Amino acid sequence: MAKNKKTIRRKISMIELRTAWNECKHHWQKSWLEHKHLLQNKTCLDVGIWKGVLNAKARKYLNCNTIIGIEPYLSHVKMCQKLNPGIMLYNTVDDLPHEQKVDVILLQGIICLMLYWRDDLTQLFEKVKAKTLLVRHEDSYNYQCSGAKRETNIHNLKNFTHSPTHKQLIFFLAQHNYKLITKKEDNLHFEYENI
Numbered sequence: 001m002a003k004n005k006k007t008i009r010r011k012i013s014m015i016e017l018r019t020a021w022n023e024c025k026h027h028w029q030k031s032w033l034e035h036k037h038l039l040q041n042k043t044c045l046d047v048g049i050w051k052g053v054l055n056a057k058a059r060k061y062l063n064c065n066t067i068i069g070i071e072p073y074l075s076h077v078k079m080c081q082k083l084n085p086g087i088m089l090y091n092t093v094d095d096l097p098h099e100q101k102v103d104v105i106l107l108q109g110i111i112c113l114m115l116y117w118r119d120d121l122t123q124l125f126e127k128v129k130a131k132t133l134l135v136r137h138e139d140s141y142n143y144q145c146s147g148a149k150r151e152t153n154i155h156n157l158k159n160f161t162h163s164p165t166h167k168q169l170i171f172f173l174a175q176h177n178y179k180l181i182t183k184k185e186d187n188l189h190f191e192y193e194n195i
């Protein structure tokens with residue numbers, strides 16, 4: 001009986017995993033593999049980590065270890081914790097302790113969900129030191145925010161009118177000493193400049 005229960009539990013999580021992978025796999029090539037040289041054998045902090053599916057894959061195939069994640073939604077947090085054992089998870093940038101250090105900060109599909117993106121990112125850079133910043137962000141959003149699935153957001157957003165353009169974002173990040181190195185469509189790579 002106990003064995004049956006265990007089998008059922010494992011089977012459900014396999015289905016959950018496959019569903020989650022299908023929802024995010026389109027980002028694996030451009031947002032991760034094409035930055036392999038920046039991610040391999042590195043530690044990361046991921047803001048808006050969702051279920052941590054891509055992070056778990058990166059750990060396996062790139063030895064890229066996401067040690068800190070920020071994710072406000074409990075259902076995503078639960079799966080993320082299971083897929084990334086040992087990860088430290090926080091609900092918001094506010095909750096993140098000071099004096100964190102990683103090789104890479106990931107901001108993938110998250111800046112558009114930050115209503116107060118200037119304040120959130122300023123606070124993030126005060127708390128975390130990282131040489132590399134990898135961003136996935138659309139220049140303009142011509143669709144509404146559903147607030148469902150991967151667009152879950154704490155601000156009950158209905159649209160993306162607050163979201164910065166690439167130009168605004170690059171200017172803002174330069175003020176925080178992050179210099180744009182490469183830009184490939186919506187994937188932008190910045191490096192911290194010691195001034």
Ligand SMILES: C[S@@+](CC[C@H](N)C(=O)[O-])C[C@H]1O[C@@H](n2cnc3c(N)ncnc32)[C@H](O)[C@@H]1O
Nearest residue numbers: 048049050070071073108109113150152153154
């Ligand atoms: C579009 S998904 C992107 C997931 C992942 N980064 C990727 O590239 O596949 C955005 C994630 O950010 C989370 N999120 C929303 N608002 C947030 C906030 N203010 N701070 C941190 N995460 C947030 C959402 O719950 C969701 O899991």
